[in-house]
Structure formats: structure tokens, C-alpha cells
Amino acid sequence: MFPSDEGKSHAQNGEGTAASLFDRVIDRRGTLSVKWDDTKRVFGHEDVWPMWVADMDFPAPPEVQEALQRRVEHGVFGYTVIPDSLKEAVCQWLERRHDWTIDPSWLVFAPGVVPAVAAAIEAFSEPGDGVVVFSPVYRPLFDLVRRHGRTLIFSPLRLAEENYVIDWNDLEAKLPGAKLLILCHPHNPGGKSWTAAELERLGELCLKHGVFVLSDEIHADLTLPPHQHVPFAALRPEFAAQSATFRAPTKTFNLAGLQAAEAVIPDDSRRRAFRRIQQRHGFFTLNAFAVVGAEAAYRCGGSWLDALLAYLQENIEAAAAYLADRLPALHLIRPQATYLIWIDCRGLGLSEEELKRRLLESGKLAVEFGSKFGPEGAGFIRLNAACPRPTLEEGLRRLGAALG
Ligand SMILES: Cc1ncc(COP(=O)(O)O)c(C=O)c1O
Structure with a gap:
């Protein structure tokens, strides 16, 4: 029912490059997405750019979508x-x-x-x-x-x-x-x-x-x-x-x-x-x-995952380069796994309240704030980089505007 994809790349499968698989921006608003539709409840703001909860703004692998469609069609x-x-x-x-x-x-x-x-x-x-x-x-x-x-x-x-x-x-x-x-x-x-x-x-x-x-x-x-x-x-x-x-x-x-x-x-x-x-x-x-x-x-998802990991690495590098250039007081902890970028903001000398105010009210950006992860997380933020490059760039621009 599901032919294994071992040894094939998505490009070999005729499904395009990492860029074409992951660069497409899909509007998730109005789909009951926690990340995009629930920020008013969680952060008190509706109009914030959501880079918080850990899901991705990418569609599932095509083989998964096809399998689910076949199942739905059965009715x-x-x-x-x-x-x-x-x-x-x-x-x-x-x-x-x-x-x-x-x-x-x-x-x-x-x-x-x-x-x-x-x-x-x-x-x-x-x-x-x-x-x-x-x-x-x-x-x-x-x-x-x-x-x-x-x-x-x-x-x-x-x-x-x-x-x-x-x-x-x-x-x-x-x-x-x-x-x-x-x-x-x-x-x-x-x-x-x-x-x-x-x-x-x-x-x-x-x-x-x-x-x-x-x-x-x-x-x-x-x-x-x-x-x-x-x-x-x-x-x-x-x-x-x-x-x-x-x-x-x-x-x-x-x-x-x-x-x-x-x-x-x-x-x-x-x-x-x-x-x-x-x-x-x-x-x-x-x-x-x-x-x-x-x-x-x-x-069937192995080659899709390899392409995803390459795309995520590039997003993480883009975020690292932006921070080094525009926000040198922030220290990015390079993830060895995950698409979640943990950023030490303690160099700014701001309380978490002030960090929240600046990001949510000035930057219009929703991230995870560090104390949610326990007392040692205070002064850090977590940014979700699993999104098309333009979505990431908008988030980084807002981060720069809020904290620069
Ligand atoms: C470490 C860790 N465990 C578990 C989960 C959630 O798992 P599930 O949705 O399968 O309950 C997350 C989601 O962000 C996570 O980061």
C-alpha cells in the first residue's frame, strides 16, 4: 500500500527541490490553528506574528496527504x-x-x-x-x-x-x-x-x-x-x-x-x-x-524529511546571521536538533515583563517566553523557525524592531 521511499530523494521522485517544497506560504488563519488562530487567548493579542507553539507552517509530505485523501474519500x-x-x-x-x-x-x-x-x-x-x-x-x-x-x-x-x-x-x-x-x-x-x-x-x-x-x-x-x-x-x-x-x-x-x-x-x-x-x-x-x-x-517520508532538515538548517543560519548583524546583545543557542531557536536575551538587561511588552506590543511578535520552561528559562525566548523563509524573515524583522 505504501511503497518505501528509501534511497530516493524528493527531487528524484520528481517532487522538486527543498525550496519548492517548503518556500510556499500557506495561510493557516481560519483553520483552527492553535499557532495562528489562538494568540488572543494566549497572549492577549490577535494581530501578532506567531512564532511560538511547536508545529510547522509546511504541508505534510505529499504521500501522507494522498493517503489521508484516499481515506477521506471512503467516507x-x-x-x-x-x-x-x-x-x-x-x-x-x-x-x-x-x-x-x-x-x-x-x-x-x-x-x-x-x-x-x-x-x-x-x-x-x-x-x-x-x-x-x-x-x-x-x-x-x-x-x-x-x-x-x-x-x-x-x-x-x-x-x-x-x-x-x-x-x-x-x-x-x-x-x-x-x-x-x-x-x-x-x-x-x-x-x-x-x-x-x-x-x-x-x-x-x-x-x-x-x-x-x-x-x-x-x-x-x-x-x-x-x-x-x-x-x-x-x-x-x-x-x-x-x-x-x-x-x-x-x-x-x-x-x-x-x-x-x-x-x-x-x-x-x-x-x-x-x-x-x-x-x-x-x-x-x-x-x-x-x-x-x-x-x-x-x-514514505524519509526523503521529504531529509529535504526538510536541509531547509531548517538554512532557516537557522538565516536567523543566526540576522541576530549577529542586527541584535548582537542577543545570544543564539544553535540547536543540534529541532527547529526551535533558543535565544538568550539577558544581555539586554530587561525583565521578562518588559521583554513581553516590547515583543508583543511594539514588535507584534508572539514567541515562547523563557520562564514557561522553568525558572532557569527567565531572560530567554524561543522562536519557531519551521516556516517558509519569508515568514521567518518577517518574524526576524519584528524581533529587530522590538529589541534593536
Ligand atoms: C519535548 C516535547 N514533548 C512532547 C510534545 C508534545 O507531544 P504530543 O503533541 O504528542 O503530546 C512536545 C511539543 O512541542 C515537545 O516539545
């Missing part, structure tokens, strides 16, 4: 099974893109990584148990810990010259009081792609203290060459047994509105415990479009 949208062919497509994708061989029986699906992490917190810890989270970090990862009545233990990352690094002394001091550690790999914000050496050391420590690892790898496919994503669980069988990995086709292929994610849980009893929680909440299967979209993406 009957009853309860849907998760077919073995989807599991096979995920396994082949992990093998091809991440050199990670998994058993299809390890896979459990969920409507999102966030609900899957929530289920894992419930399955693998008790109220009051300690959960370590590196900060600053994607907010739901620590909100979930609090909302489940677990004890949130932040281990602040240190900003080194290139990107974030783990404060090993701090981590070693905190692990003995923890049941779980939530890893964001690659890390959001900052786009740090944790190296095999860092993951080895982390895994060793978690094994030593009996801490189970929830590895959110939703941004893994968006690792920017020459960086290479190393799945935590792929490093050693002991790490696989002591972890659950959460992934999705939704960030990679811009399918967030379809809502699909997969958990890889190699240990049988852990996997059963996870499923029991899903069942307790009445979750049994994915929606019809999630199943079709995910399988088409994993089977």
Missing part, C-alpha cells in the same frame, strides 16, 4: 484497528533512521507523547515519589509530575559554550531521592542532542539508583546533521529494560492535529502496567486518520 469513519503494518513501519523507520532494532511487541500507541508520559508517571510511580527533570524544559513534562502529585525535583542544566550540559554533581545528589527521571532527548528548549557518552553516564547513574527513565524522543527525527540521534534505550539492553521511550510522527511530519504517538517499552511487566493505566482511562485505539497518516509518513 466511513468507524472504529479503527491499529494494524501490524503500522508497527512494522515504525520498526523499519527506527532501524533505518536510528539504527535501532526493536521488537514490534514493545510498541504501544497513544494519542500523544504528553498523554503517554502522563500514563507512564501513573504506571511507574506512586503519589509523593520523586521525579527528576532537567530544566529549563518543555513545560508539560514538569506540570505532569505536579499534577500527578509526585515530587518534582529539578536538576538545572548548565549552559556551556555550545549548548546545555548536565550538572553531574547536582544529578548525583538528587537521584537517590527519585523513582523516575524524565529525559527530553533531544532537549527542548535549546535543541541539545545528548551524546552517547552523556547518555551512558546518565544510564549508569539511573541503574545504580534504581531510577526508571522516561525518554521523550519526540524531536529525535529532527536531529540536524552532522549530529546523530542516539536513542537512550538503544545503547544497552539494561537501559532498554530500565526505560520507556516516547516518539511520534507528529513533530517530524507536521501531523500534530492527527494526534498519534508511540511508546517503546521493552520490559514486559512495565509494558503491561502501562497498558493497564491506558485502559483505566478508556484508551484503546487511535483515530482513523492517525493510523493512516502515521503509516504513510513512516513508510
Whole structure:
């Protein structure tokens, strides 16, 4: 049903260059887009240029659109099974893109990584148990810990010259009081792609203290060459047994509105415990479009993704060049993965309130403000660069007008 695209580029497929795939500006207003249609509720402003929430302004790969169109044309949208062919497509994708061989029986699906992490917190810890989270970090990862009545233990990352690094002394001091550690790999914000050496050391420590690892790898496919994503669980069988990995086709292929994610849980009893929680909440299967979209993406989206990564790299370079030229007081942390640009604005000496006022009211620009990611994020902003170049340039122009 879905011929694999391995080894072919999109240009070879006759579908054009990266520029023609991603340069087209598509008006998303009026499509119930959170990013474009919900800024009044979130920021108090309707007329702001939206470079905040992490989805892309690009259409999904043509093969995914075609598969979904075929499904829509059928017209009957009853309860849907998760077919073995989807599991096979995920396994082949992990093998091809991440050199990670998994058993299809390890896979459990969920409507999102966030609900899957929530289920894992419930399955693998008790109220009051300690959960370590590196900060600053994607907010739901620590909100979930609090909302489940677990004890949130932040281990602040240190900003080194290139990107974030783990404060090993701090981590070693905190692990003995923890049941779980939530890893964001690659890390959001900052786009740090944790190296095999860092993951080895982390895994060793978690094994030593009996801490189970929830590895959110939703941004893994968006690792920017020459960086290479190393799945935590792929490093050693002991790490696989002591972890659950959460992934999705939704960030990679811009399918967030379809809502699909997969958990890889190699240990049988852990996997059963996870499923029991899903069942307790009445979750049994994915929606019809999630199943079709995910399988088409994993089977056919490889060359589209390569072209996307090249385009994103150019956008990131364009943003870096603009900042260096026009806003030298700002420091861009170059992402090793993700399309999210984390910018240190502390050199301006402004409070977050003033930063917000200038960006939203003077610049008419909506970005993510750093304190949303935890206390260590204060003074930073996160800019989403997954958009056609003209959209990015307009955002940068507004940033320059607000902060220049
Ligand atoms: C690190 C991370 N995890 C999870 C998510 C959201 O996952 P989902 O939409 O599958 O719940 C995001 C979205 O930005 C994210 O950055």
C-alpha cells in the first residue's frame, strides 16, 4: 500500500527541490490553528506574528496527504484497528533512521507523547515519589509530575559554550531521592542532542539508583546533521529494560492535529502496567486518520524529511546571521536538533515583563517566553523557525524592531 521511499530523494521522485517544497506560504488563519488562530487567548493579542507553539507552517509530505485523501474519500469513519503494518513501519523507520532494532511487541500507541508520559508517571510511580527533570524544559513534562502529585525535583542544566550540559554533581545528589527521571532527548528548549557518552553516564547513574527513565524522543527525527540521534534505550539492553521511550510522527511530519504517538517499552511487566493505566482511562485505539497518516509518513517520508532538515538548517543560519548583524546583545543557542531557536536575551538587561511588552506590543511578535520552561528559562525566548523563509524573515524583522 505504501511503497518505501528509501534511497530516493524528493527531487528524484520528481517532487522538486527543498525550496519548492517548503518556500510556499500557506495561510493557516481560519483553520483552527492553535499557532495562528489562538494568540488572543494566549497572549492577549490577535494581530501578532506567531512564532511560538511547536508545529510547522509546511504541508505534510505529499504521500501522507494522498493517503489521508484516499481515506477521506471512503467516507466511513468507524472504529479503527491499529494494524501490524503500522508497527512494522515504525520498526523499519527506527532501524533505518536510528539504527535501532526493536521488537514490534514493545510498541504501544497513544494519542500523544504528553498523554503517554502522563500514563507512564501513573504506571511507574506512586503519589509523593520523586521525579527528576532537567530544566529549563518543555513545560508539560514538569506540570505532569505536579499534577500527578509526585515530587518534582529539578536538576538545572548548565549552559556551556555550545549548548546545555548536565550538572553531574547536582544529578548525583538528587537521584537517590527519585523513582523516575524524565529525559527530553533531544532537549527542548535549546535543541541539545545528548551524546552517547552523556547518555551512558546518565544510564549508569539511573541503574545504580534504581531510577526508571522516561525518554521523550519526540524531536529525535529532527536531529540536524552532522549530529546523530542516539536513542537512550538503544545503547544497552539494561537501559532498554530500565526505560520507556516516547516518539511520534507528529513533530517530524507536521501531523500534530492527527494526534498519534508511540511508546517503546521493552520490559514486559512495565509494558503491561502501562497498558493497564491506558485502559483505566478508556484508551484503546487511535483515530482513523492517525493510523493512516502515521503509516504513510513512516513508510514514505524519509526523503521529504531529509529535504526538510536541509531547509531548517538554512532557516537557522538565516536567523543566526540576522541576530549577529542586527541584535548582537542577543545570544543564539544553535540547536543540534529541532527547529526551535533558543535565544538568550539577558544581555539586554530587561525583565521578562518588559521583554513581553516590547515583543508583543511594539514588535507584534508572539514567541515562547523563557520562564514557561522553568525558572532557569527567565531572560530567554524561543522562536519557531519551521516556516517558509519569508515568514521567518518577517518574524526576524519584528524581533529587530522590538529589541534593536
Ligand atoms: C519535548 C516535547 N514533548 C512532547 C510534545 C508534545 O507531544 P504530543 O503533541 O504528542 O503530546 C512536545 C511539543 O512541542 C515537545 O516539545
